[in-house]
Every structure is written in C-alpha cells, then in structure tokens.
Amino acid sequence: MRNHTDWYRSIVGTDTEKAxxxxxxxxxxxxxxxxxxxxxSEGNVIAIARGYGKNPVDALLRVGYLTDAEVRGKDDELAARLTDQELIHELAMRINSEEAAWEETFPTR
Structure with missing residues (x-):
C-alpha cells in the first residue's frame, strides 16, 4: 500500500482527524x-502508528518510506549480529519451540 490516505484510514477507522x-x-x-x-510525513506516519498501537516500521513500509529489503535486512548481517549462544538458541527453538525443553541448555534466557 503506497497511498498514504488509504493507510491512514485503515489505521484510524472512523476516528476524526482531531481524535x-x-x-x-x-x-x-x-x-x-x-x-x-x-x-x-515520515514522523507523522510513525506517530500515528504508535498512537494506534501499530508497528511503526510496518507503517513506513506500507506507505513506501521503507522497502521490504530495508525492513528485512540481509540475512548474513542479522546472523553476524547474534552471539553464538543466541544463534544456537534460535536454531534450538526452531527444532522445539517449548522453552522448557531447553532450560538446562540455555539457563540464562
């Protein structure tokens, strides 16, 4: 969705501009x-999204201020930011999403 007015209406519903x-x-x-x-403006998109409990990054994407590639980032950049422990924990959670199963392996989480 690139139309700012359509995005705005989808967020605020029947609220007045004042509200x-x-x-x-x-x-x-x-x-x-x-x-x-x-x-x-970018700032007002963020403010409106936050005011209505919506994700401001998603809002910027939906109105066209950010691209999907910018929001996702590069997978290798994300992986590089994680510690070894965080990366292993993420892989473990994909195998079994029950935190209790990993309590002994990852006691500080």
Whole structure:
C-alpha cells in the first residue's frame, strides 16, 4: 500500500482527524494539511502508528518510506549480529519451540 490516505484510514477507522491527532500527539492542523496533500510525513506516519498501537516500521513500509529489503535486512548481517549462544538458541527453538525443553541448555534466557 503506497497511498498514504488509504493507510491512514485503515489505521484510524472512523476516528476524526482531531481524535487521530490527539492519539498521535500531533497537531490537527498539520494532520489535515498533510491529508489534503495526500502525503503524510515520515514522523507523522510513525506517530500515528504508535498512537494506534501499530508497528511503526510496518507503517513506513506500507506507505513506501521503507522497502521490504530495508525492513528485512540481509540475512548474513542479522546472523553476524547474534552471539553464538543466541544463534544456537534460535536454531534450538526452531527444532522445539517449548522453552522448557531447553532450560538446562540455555539457563540464562
């Protein structure tokens, strides 16, 4: 979804602009001005998402400020950031997702 107005409506539902602005902690005039132009700023997309309990990264992706590749990152970069213990724990959880099964193996988790 690249249309900012459609994204906005899908998040706020039937709330008025004033109610949405209050939840997002932004000014109503700024929200109205941006909606009239059909483009919400990155900061306001984040604020609205947070105000409605939505993931701001997903919101930025849905309106086109971030790409899917940027959100996912590269798998090798993610793996490189994990400690050996974290990587092994993740693999173990894929084998058996019950934390109790791994309590002795990973006691500090």
């Amino acid at each position: 949405a602005a209050e939840k997002a902690r932004i000014t109503t005039s700024t929200l109205n001005r941006q909606l009239a132009k059909g483009i919400l």
